[in-house]
Amino acid sequence: MTIDVSRRRFVAGAAAAGVMSAGVGSAMERVDGDYSPSQQTTNLLNLLGIRYPIIQAPTGGVVGSELTAAVANSGALGALPLSWSSPAQAAKSIESVREKTSAPFFVNFVLTFEPAALRSALDSDAKIVQFSWGMPDQKMTDAIRSKDGVLGIQVTSKESAETALAIGADYLVCQGIEAGGHVHASKPLARALEEVVAIAGDVPVVASGGIATGEKMRECVRRGAAGVVMGSRFVASRESAAHDDYKRALVSAHSGDTVMTTCMNKGWDNATHRILRNSTFRMWESVGCPAPGKRPGEKDIVSRFGAEQQSGVERYSINSPGSYYTGDIEAMAAYAGMGVDSISDVPGAGQIVARVWREFLQAE
Numbered sequence: 527m528t529i530d531v532s533r534r535r536f537v538a539g540a541a542a543a544g545v546m547s548a549g550v551g552s553a554m555e556r557v558d559g560d561y562s563p564s565q566q567t568t569n570l571l572n573l574l575g576i577r578y579p580i581i582q583a584p585t586g587g588v589v590g591s592e593l594t595a596a597v598a599n600s601g602a603l604g605a606l607p608l609s610w611s612s613p614a615q616a617a618k619s620i621e622s623v624r625e626k627t628s629a630p631f632f633v634n635f636v637l638t639f640e641p642a643a644l645r646s647a648l649d650s651d652a653k654i655v656q657f658s659w660g661m662p663d664q665k666m667t668d669a670i671r672s673k674d675g676v677l678g679i680q681v682t683s684k685e686s687a688e689t690a691l692a693i694g695a696d697y698l699v700c701q702g703i704e705a706g707g708h709v710h711a712s713k714p715l716a717r718a719l720e721e722v723v724a725i726a727g728d729v730p731v732v733a734s735g736g737i738a739t740g741e742k743m744r745e746c747v748r749r750g751a752a753g754v755v756m757g758s759r760f761v762a763s764r765e766s767a768a769h770d771d772y773k774r775a776l777v778s779a780h781s782g783d784t785v786m787t788t789c790m791n792k793g794w795d796n797a798t799h800r801i802l803r804n805s806t807f808r809m810w811e812s813v814g815c816p817a818p819g820k821r822p823g824e825k826d827i828v829s830r831f832g833a834e835q836q837s838g839v840e841r842y843s844i845n846s847p848g849s850y851y852t853g854d855i856e857a858m859a860a861y862a863g864m865g866v867d868s869i870s871d872v873p874g875a876g877q878i879v880a881r882v883w884r885e886f887l888q889a890e
C-alpha cells in the first residue's frame with residue numbers, strides 16, 4: 527500500500543500554498559514566554575501553519591463557519607466536518623469560513639460514509655483533509671496530493687497507525703476511548719498514544735479524547751504528543767452551533783455521567799459512541815438494552831428541524847442537538863467526552879484556546 531510520495535514535499539507544498547502561518551495576530555505571543563516546542567510540535571505547527579498545537583475536533587452537526595473561523599483566528603486549527611454535506615453544501619460552507627478567516631482549517635470525512643463532498647472541498651481549495659473511521663483509498667489520496675494538500679488520519683492503535691503511515695499521512699490523530707462522539711478507539715488514550723508515538727518517527731501525532739485543559743495537554747505532550755485535539759470543549763463555546771440545552775448539559779455534567787454505548791444508532795449502525803446518559807438511554811437501559819426493533823419508543827419523533835420544522839428526528843437517531851432543533855432536546859444524543867469534568871462555562875472559542883495554552887505553559 528506504499529504510495530511513492532515524500533512527506534517533505536507536502537510540507538513544502540503546504541507552505542507554498544499558503545497553509546503556513548496565515549498571520550494570525552500576535553496577541554498570544556505575550557503568553558508564549560520561554561516556551562520551546564519539541565521537534566514534533568514544531569513539525570506540526572509548520573505543517574499546518576498554526577501558532578498553537580491545538581486542534582478543534584470535527585464535531586458533526588454542531589459546527590458552523592462561526593466556530594471554525596473563531597478557532598482558526600485564535601491561532602489554533604479550525605475544523606469543518608463535511609461527512610454529511612452534499613458537494614454544493616461543502617463548497618458553501620468552505621466559502622462561508624473563508625469570509626471570516628484567512629487562517630488554516632481542515633475539512634473532515636468519516637469514512638464509514640462515502641465522502642461525497644471530497645472533490646468539491648478540494649476544488650474549493652480546502653488545504654487540509656482529515657479522515658476518521660477508516661483509511662482513504664488511493665483515489666482520495668491522489669486527489670489530495672494533486673492539490674498539494676495536507677493529509678491527516680485518525681488512528682487508534684499501532685496497527686492502524688502503521689497503515690496510515692504507509693499511506694503517507696502527514697499527521698496522525700490518536701483517539702482514545704475517553705473521546706466524546708463516535709469512538710473508534712478501543713484503548714485509553716495514554717496506551718494508544720504510547721503505541722502510536724513509538725512508530726510515528728517524525729510524523730506528528732496529536733492526542734484526542736477527554737482533553738479540555740492545559741494540564742491534560744501537558745500530560746499528552748509529555749507522552750510524546752505534538753499537540754492536542756478538543757471536541758466537547760469547543761462544543762461548549764459561544765460560537766458553537768450546539769443547542770443551548772446541550773451546552774448547559776456539558777457544563778453541568780461529570781465524566782461519570784458519560785457512557786460508551788451503541789444506543790443511538792439510527793443513521794450509523796454498530797458504531798460505539800460516548801454520550802451523556804439521558805432519558806432515551808435510561809429508558810433503553812431499564813429494559814435490558816434490547817436490539818433495534820425491540821427498543822422502547824423507537825418510532826417517537828423527539829425533535830424537529832428544517833423548513834417549518836417539517837423534518838422529524840426519531841428517538842435513537844445519531845443527530846447531534848444543534849441550535850436549529852426544537853422539541854425534546856434532552857432525549858437526543860448529547861455526545862460528550864470524559865473531559866466534561868473540566869467544562870464549567872461557555873466562553874468564546876478564542877478564550878478557550880488562550881486559556882488552555884496558558885494552563886499548558888504554567889503546567890510545565
Ligand SMILES: Cc1cc2nc3c(=O)[nH]c(=O)nc-3n(C[C@H](O)[C@H](O)[C@H](O)COP(=O)(O)O)c2cc1C
Pocket residue numbers: 583584585586587588607609634635636657658701704705706707708734735736737755756757758759761846861862863864865
Ligand atoms: C458532538 C460531536 C460530534 C462529532 N462528530 C465527529 C465527526 O463528524 N467526525 C469525526 O471524525 N469525529 C467526530 N467526533 C469525535 C471527535 O473527532 C473527537 O474524537 C472527540 O471529540 C474527542 O474527544 P473530546 O470530545 O473529549 O474532546 C465528534 C465528537 C462530538 C463530541
